[in-house]
Amino acid sequence: xxxxxxxxxxxxxxxxxxxxxxxxxxxxxxxxxxxxxxxxxxxxxxxxxxxxxxxxxxxxxxxxxxxxxxxxxxxxxxxxxxxxxxxxxxxxxxxxxxxxxxxxxxxxxxxxxxxxxxxxxxxxxxxxxxxxxxxxxxxxxxxxxxxxxxxxxxxxxxxxxxxxxxxxxxxxxxxxxxxxxxxxxxxxxxxxxxxxxxxxxxxxxxxxxxxxxxxxxxxxxxxxxxxxxxxxxxxxxxxxxxxxxxxxxxxxxxxxxxxxxxxxxxxxxxxxxxx
Amino acid sequence: xxxxxxxxxxxxxxxxxxxxxxxxxxxxxxxxxxxxxxxxxxxxxxxxxxxxxxxxxxxxxxxxxxxxxxxxxxxxxxxxxxxxxxxxxxxxxxxxxxxxxxxxxxxxxxxxxxxxxxxxxxxxxxxxxxxxxxxxxxxxxxxxxxxxxxxxxxxxxxxxxxxxxxxxxxxxxxxxxxxxxxxxxxxxxxxxxxxxxxxxxxxxxxxxxxxxxxxxxxxxxxxxxxxxxxxxxxxxxxxxxxxxxxxxxxxxxxxxxxxxxxxxxxxxxxxxxxx
Amino acid sequence: xxxxxxxxxxxxxxxxxxxxxxxxxxxxxxxxxxxxxxxxxxxxxxxxxxxxxxxxxxxxxxxxxxxxxxxxxxxxxxxxxxxxxxxxxxxxxxxxxxxxxxxxxxxxxxxxxxxxxxxxxxxxxxxxxxxxxxxxxxxxxxxxxxxxxxxxxxxxxxxxxxxxxxxxxxxxxxxxxxxxxxxxxxxxxxxxxxxxxxxxxxxxxxxxxxxxxxxxxxxxxxxxxxxxxxxxxxxxxxxxxxxxxxxxxxxxxxxxxxxxxxxxxxxxxxxxxxx
Numbered sequence: 001x002x003x004x005x006x007x008x009x010x011x012x013x014x015x016x017x018x019x020x021x022x023x024x025x026x027x028x029x030x031x032x033x034x035x036x037x038x039x040x041x042x043x044x045x046x047x048x049x050x051x052x053x054x055x056x057x058x059x060x061x062x063x064x065x066x067x068x069x070x071x072x073x074x075x076x077x078x079x080x081x082x083x084x085x086x087x088x089x090x091x092x093x094x095x096x097x098x099x100x101x102x103x104x105x106x107x108x109x110x111x112x113x114x115x116x117x118x119x120x121x122x123x124x125x126x127x128x129x130x131x132x133x134x135x136x137x138x139x140x141x142x143x144x145x146x147x148x149x150x151x152x153x154x155x156x157x158x159x160x161x162x163x164x165x166x167x168x169x170x171x172x173x174x175x176x177x178x179x180x181x182x183x184x185x186x187x188x189x190x191x192x193x194x195x196x197x198x199x200x201x202x203x204x205x206x207x208x209x210x211x212x213x214x215x216x217x218x219x220x221x222x223x224x225x226x227x228x229x230x231x232x233x234x235x236x237x238x239x240x241x242x243x244x245x246x247x248x249x250x251x252x253x254x255x256x257x258x259x260x261x262x263x264x265x266x267x268x269x270x271x272x273x274x275x
Numbered sequence: 276x277x278x279x280x281x282x283x284x285x286x287x288x289x290x291x292x293x294x295x296x297x298x299x300x301x302x303x304x305x306x307x308x309x310x311x312x313x314x315x316x317x318x319x320x321x322x323x324x325x326x327x328x329x330x331x332x333x334x335x336x337x338x339x340x341x342x343x344x345x346x347x348x349x350x351x352x353x354x355x356x357x358x359x360x361x362x363x364x365x366x367x368x369x370x371x372x373x374x375x376x377x378x379x380x381x382x383x384x385x386x387x388x389x390x391x392x393x394x395x396x397x398x399x400x401x402x403x404x405x406x407x408x409x410x411x412x413x414x415x416x417x418x419x420x421x422x423x424x425x426x427x428x429x430x431x432x433x434x435x436x437x438x439x440x441x442x443x444x445x446x447x448x449x450x451x452x453x454x455x456x457x458x459x460x461x462x463x464x465x466x467x468x469x470x471x472x473x474x475x476x477x478x479x480x481x482x483x484x485x486x487x488x489x490x491x492x493x494x495x496x497x498x499x500x501x502x503x504x505x506x507x508x509x510x511x512x513x514x515x516x517x518x519x520x521x522x523x524x525x526x527x528x529x530x531x532x533x534x535x536x537x538x539x540x541x542x543x544x545x546x547x548x549x550x
Numbered sequence: 551x552x553x554x555x556x557x558x559x560x561x562x563x564x565x566x567x568x569x570x571x572x573x574x575x576x577x578x579x580x581x582x583x584x585x586x587x588x589x590x591x592x593x594x595x596x597x598x599x600x601x602x603x604x605x606x607x608x609x610x611x612x613x614x615x616x617x618x619x620x621x622x623x624x625x626x627x628x629x630x631x632x633x634x635x636x637x638x639x640x641x642x643x644x645x646x647x648x649x650x651x652x653x654x655x656x657x658x659x660x661x662x663x664x665x666x667x668x669x670x671x672x673x674x675x676x677x678x679x680x681x682x683x684x685x686x687x688x689x690x691x692x693x694x695x696x697x698x699x700x701x702x703x704x705x706x707x708x709x710x711x712x713x714x715x716x717x718x719x720x721x722x723x724x725x726x727x728x729x730x731x732x733x734x735x736x737x738x739x740x741x742x743x744x745x746x747x748x749x750x751x752x753x754x755x756x757x758x759x760x761x762x763x764x765x766x767x768x769x770x771x772x773x774x775x776x777x778x779x780x781x782x783x784x785x786x787x788x789x790x791x792x793x794x795x796x797x798x799x800x801x802x803x804x805x806x807x808x809x810x811x812x813x814x815x816x817x818x819x820x821x822x823x824x825x
Binding site: 288289290291292293294295296297298299300301302304305308312321322350351352353354402403404405408409 | 555557559566586588589590591592593605608609610611612613614617735736737777778779780781790791792793802803
């Protein structure tokens with residue numbers, strides 16, 4: 001049975017310029033001086049629930065057992081959306097019930113879900129617009145320091161949780177597959193919606209082969225399948241297995257995003273033959 | 276009587292790209308390995324004393340008793356401006372005497388002010404241009420680890436402290452009030468210069484009513500008074516009580532700053548009736 | 551003989567938006583819960599090895615003895631470039647062998663270099679594209695928590711280390727010196743490639759004098775030699791000794807970079823007389 005390890009890892013869309021993140025950290029340390037705070041990121045785009053869900057999904061799994069994840073991207077603050085605590089196999093997730101916690105918690109294996117409603121654990125007065133400071137931060141600090149989860153409120157049926165789909169997606173047609181762009185990172189690397197291994201097996205190609213990439217318009221771009229982008233020549237477009245085992249397009253020492261002119265959720269067709 | 280709690284919370288305009296913040300953190304940990312460092316922000320606009328003062332004023336109050344606040348926005352470094360330590364009811368504030376510490380320290384209740392002049396506690400050699408590293412950081416670390424405040428230098432008359440006004444301001448005329456923009460956050464929410472409750476009582480309006488907003492030019496915008504922005508329809512302009520109890524204008528899922536075309540210190544007139 | 555002090559200080563070009571930095575921190579804390587993580591910066595320009603080397607060189611020296619520096623700017627990840635651990639007089643440096651560690655380690659005094667090759671200390675499976683998470687972070691955590699350096703792999707001849715030159719450079723001609731721009735900070739301060747004291751002795755000028763600055767094109771700008779930029783009038787161009795003892799050009803309350811239109815590695819000529 002896991003125990004809290006004293007870490008609270010925070011993800012928000014509050015940026016690093018305003019007083020919001022500092023206020024949350026102050027509250028956490030005031031509630032329990034022993035908490036160790038780790039920033040996941042505060043640069044989620046304003047209100048971008050998908051990006052929040054994806055970043056938590058991708059990063060949570062590396063943290064020690066017993067970490068409390070505190071995620072606040074919360075356009076519905078003050079409305080009827082619930083505040084929740086999800087207890088998963090190895091972790092605790094705290095935030096609004098708008099789907100941002102669900103993909104990570106499902107990946108780890110959800111055990112219980114609680115509604116956060118016992119206001120004895122809140123900071124008073126509770127504002128209408130900053131539950132990150134007044135509800136989520138103090139409850140996260142208490143859970144990290146040993147409060148039993150059931151004390152925060154009644155259990156919620158796991159099937160009632162809001163969810164955001166971070167699903168594997170691949171459509172096959174003739175000698176091509178269609179994939180979605182699921183994330184673009186700082187380097188302009190374009191992460192695609194299925195495992196690299198499945199993509200190349202479906203296309204019946206292998207490392208060393210070329211494939212043909214259609215990302216909208218009439219352009220067809222040739223991409224080399226390599227083990228990693230650094231094996232390509234500068235400015236080569238590379239298809240490879242990224243650090244989450246997904247198919248990813250990158251340009252060695254350049255930006256695949258710029259080359260392909262794509263954005264999140266765009267479709268990309270990859271074919272064995274170019275016509 | 277408070278004791279230092281081992282936390283040093285840092286606010287600067289050094290950004291996160293250069294070596295300055297890391298140098299300060301290195302010095303702090305080298306002076307006292309037990310300090311826990313918390314970043315408030317390093318993204319204060321270059322030399323913007325008002326923004327520094329406001330952010331410290333808004334955030335300090337959530338930290339545990341005994342926190343040491345280290346604020347370095349210091350265009351006068353190397354000139355005759357003094358280095359000071361303010362001991363307040365619950366906290367310690369360290370930085371240049373240019374007003375950035377004063378609003379927060381006053382809010383908490385100033386007990387004593389000391390000039391930081393005892394160079395036995397400085398890092399040597401003391402540079403002319405980086406007192407954050409050579410004077411403020413090592414003194415903050417020592418205070419956080421138990422140095423008695425009077426050891427840093429002679430006492431200073433509290434009336435001699437520089438100050439930056441973060442004052443409540445509201446002017447009434449007929450059925451209108453004039454307020455100042457005191458802060459605009461990442462979401463484009465526009466924080467105004469008086470308590471929400473006083474504003475709506477002065478206008479004799481209440482939650483659920485509409486008011487009329489003049490922010491320059493000929494445009495009049497209707498704003499709904501709601502408990503929180505999420506109660507509005509998307510793109511509605513909302514007047515509500517923010518997390519510091521101040522009146523604030525926001526656009527649900529949008530930016531009030533963009534809609535109103537306002538900046539810090541601009542005047543905004545809010546009226547009960549639109550003409 | 552130094553011992554690890556439990557601090558891992560991290561420098562990357564991963565930015566603060568993506569999941570990469572959080573993954574590394576999660577791995578570090580999972581390997582050794584007692585590590586204290588300090589961010590140097592994650593805003594190194596993509597693949598900018600020089601900027602990484604300079605920032606580590608400038609910042610490492612302020613940290614406590616026994617700090618482990620973990621630097622990951624790694625365009626060659628997955629290629630044949632080696633992973634290395636440098637043990638210096640006071641510190642440990644971990645990262646790719648592409649030169650980014652070498653100037654800092656040399657400054658401190660290199661004692662031993664090891665190839666990181668013992669995969670018992672790696673996170674499995676080891677990806678091809680994210681050695682920061684799978685190799686460098688877990689090894690840094692183990693070194694910080696007491697693993698003996700020789701256990702990571704065979705010793706490497708220090709002369710085989712890749713290096714990046716951060717050299718003092720100054721060329722004298724008549725009554726002028728030519729220097730290089732080696733760094734430009736957030737304030738637009740322009741750091742030059744030699745010690746301030748040597749520059750003014752070579753020019754036979756002193757604090758209080760004027761010099762003449764040629765930064766390309768036909769323009770000649772007069773700069774005052776002062777002890778620190780704050781002694782200048784607003785918008786004055788100032789030549790002074792920066793916090794690393796180097797010559798630096800700044801504009802009081804403005805940007806020397808904008809005034810001079812210079813970039814890293816540009817040449818600047820400074821003369822005793824203007825013609």
